[in-house]
Amino acid sequence: xxxxxxxxxxxxxxxxxxxxxxxxxxxxxxxxxxxxxxxxxxxxxxxxxxxxxxxxxxxxxxxxxxxxxxxxxxxxxxxxxxxxxxxxxxxxxxxxxxxxxxxxxxxxxxxxxxxxxxxxxxxxxxxxxxxxxxxxxxxxxxxxxxxxxxxxxxxxxxxxxxxxxxxxxxxxxxxxxxxxxxxxxxxxxxxxxxxxxxxxxxxxxxxxxxxxxxxxxxxxxxxxxxxxxxxxxxxxxxxxxxxxxxxxxxxxxxxxxxxxxxxxxxxxxxxxxxxxxxxxxx
Numbered sequence: 001x002x003x004x005x006x007x008x009x010x011x012x013x014x015x016x017x018x019x020x021x022x023x024x025x026x027x028x029x030x031x032x033x034x035x036x037x038x039x040x041x042x043x044x045x046x047x048x049x050x051x052x053x054x055x056x057x058x059x060x061x062x063x064x065x066x067x068x069x070x071x072x073x074x075x076x077x078x079x080x081x082x083x084x085x086x087x088x089x090x091x092x093x094x095x096x097x098x099x100x101x102x103x104x105x106x107x108x109x110x111x112x113x114x115x116x117x118x119x120x121x122x123x124x125x126x127x128x129x130x131x132x133x134x135x136x137x138x139x140x141x142x143x144x145x146x147x148x149x150x151x152x153x154x155x156x157x158x159x160x161x162x163x164x165x166x167x168x169x170x171x172x173x174x175x176x177x178x179x180x181x182x183x184x185x186x187x188x189x190x191x192x193x194x195x196x197x198x199x200x201x202x203x204x205x206x207x208x209x210x211x212x213x214x215x216x217x218x219x220x221x222x223x224x225x226x227x228x229x230x231x232x233x234x235x236x237x238x239x240x241x242x243x244x245x246x247x248x249x250x251x252x253x254x255x256x257x258x259x260x261x262x263x264x265x266x267x268x269x270x271x272x273x274x275x276x277x278x279x280x281x282x
Contacts, residue, residue, distance in 0.1 A: 010040040010185075012047055012209065013192035015054040016202025022046050027210070029185050032096030040185050043208035045218045048177065051206040052224050055148045055175040058203030063145045063173030071120030074170060076198045078113035081163075084194060085110070088159055091186045095158065109163040112262055116167035123171060123267050131275070138278045143271035145173035146251060147226035150219045152212065152241075154232035158184040162191060165231050166205065168266035174227075177219065178207045181232070185209040212237065220244025227251035227270055 010029075011018040025042035062070070081088070085106045092102035124143055131139040149169045154161035158181045169176050180188035192207050208215060216237050219225060221244040228250055230238045238254055245252045253269050 008038065010038055010189045010209070012041045012043055012051075013189075013195070013205070013207040014047070014051050014203075015058075015206065016196060016200075018192070018196075021210070022050075025210075030183075031094040037094055037186060040189060040209045043210035043215060045215070047208055047210075048215055048218050049222070051177045051208060052148060052222055054203040055177050055206055056224055058175045058201060059145070059147055059173075061201060062170075062175055062204045065173070067121035067124060067171075070171065070173065071117045073199050074113055074117035074120060074167065077194060077200065078110050078117065080194045080198045081106075081113060081191070082110045084190070087190055088187055091190060092159065094186070095184045105157055105160050109160045112160070112163050113167055115262055116171055116267070119264055119267060120171050123264060126264065127268055127271065127273075136280045138280060139275065140278075141273050141275045143172060143268065144274050146270045146272055147174060148224060149174045149176050149270055150222075150225050150228040151176050151178045152216065152219075152228065152230050152232040152237070153178060153181050153188065155181050155183050159187040159191070161232060162188050164261055165229050169229065169270050170204065171267045172271045174270050175204050176206065177225070178205065179212055179215055179219065179232070180207055180209045182210070182212050216240060217244065220250075221247060223248045225250060227253070229253045229270075231255050 011020050021041040021043050023044040026039040027042045028036040029038050029040050031037045088106045089102040092105055093099060128142040131141060133139045151165050151169060153165055166176060166178060188207055195205050217240055220241045228241050230241045230252055233241060242252055
């Protein structure tokens with residue numbers, strides 16, 4: 001018996017919910033063969049503002065969890081990602097990867113999420129310290145999350161690039177507003193379904209699809225965004241991000257070229273150091 005396919009409507013992911021763009025706009029996700037794979041939501045300025053507001057509301061709850069608990073949740077993301085590996089492999093093949101390349105990218109994405117999950121209860125011991133001072137004081141420095149972080153995902157690799165930029169932001173307790181790959185948004189959209197079923201609290205990760213050229217200026221200028229990972233930005237977009245960052249002294253992490261794709265220094269890039277002085281007493 002023949003039947004019609006049930007076509008999915010691909011939406012934004014804000015506050016743990018799948019929402020249409022307030023503008024009602026969509027755009028086609030096109031495969032390597034030129035065929036339209038799906039139509040996805042085209043996020044607007046208001047969608048981005050909503051995402052930042054939601055992310056700000058989620059910072060306190062996420063940052064207050066123990067590093068061990070955040071690590072558990074990131075590990076659960078890796079588990080769910082691996083469970084859905086066949087779907088991701090198919091989507092990566094649709095955008096031009098061979099089967100072997102697609103399987104390798106999904107495997108690397110799972111492994112990278114596990115790697116960062118393992119740092120969640122350890123990075124404080126590495127980057128925090130007891131400072132030697134000349135006086136009867138304890139002087140202790142400890143890393144804390146920066147807050148709301150904008151993440152500009154590289155256009156490729158569509159899945160591994162997303163995981164590589166997002167995971168180190170989440171480890172120390174930041175929340176994220178993510179601009180997905182514009183040309184290949186399908187892996188990012190499916191990744192939101194992974195997040196939704198992996199115990200990630202609503203609002204911790206918010207994913208927008210659409211035009212980076214349109215959304216980046218609003219992200220750069222937003223006064224309630226504390227930092228931006230510009231790893232997926234073009235040189236012109238990165239320059240625009242730096243221009244917008246001066247308004248509230250955002251931290252900007254620029255593309256690193258051929259630098260390491262996983263490193264604990266990427267976690268440190270999205271932390272602030274709090275130093276406490278306390279008298280030792282007699």
